[in-house]
Amino acid sequence: MKKHWSELSTGRRCTVVVVGIAQLILQGVALRDIAKRTPAQVNGPKAGWVAASFINFFGPLAYFAMGRKKSD
Template identity: 70%
Template sequence: MKTQWKELSQVRRCMIVAAGALQMTLQAAALRDIARRSPAQVNGSKAGWVAASFINFAGPLAYFAKGRKK
């Protein structure tokens, strides 16, 4: 049986909302950075990194770690 939102504790609800906000902030930052860089400043395809940014936390973090050229 799945736990419903109303059955979660206040702390658990806050943690879920904070994780969602962090995910959205990371994705927005990655998408903004991708849009502002030229293709020569990005390792690989910009379209590929845009798609990868939609993979929860892993996509944006991977972009910031490996997707940008120094």
């Protein structure tokens, strides 16, 4: 059953806010890293990784796991 914001307990509201902030921070760090790297330092197109970073936690985590080329 879907609840409205006003129906959530204070603890649940805090959890939603903290998770939302964590998502925004993770996405911001990923976007900053993508912007600082050259295309040669990224696996695949940079624009694709920028778009993927908007997929909740999965996009930024996927970028950090698979999108960056390992430096030698």
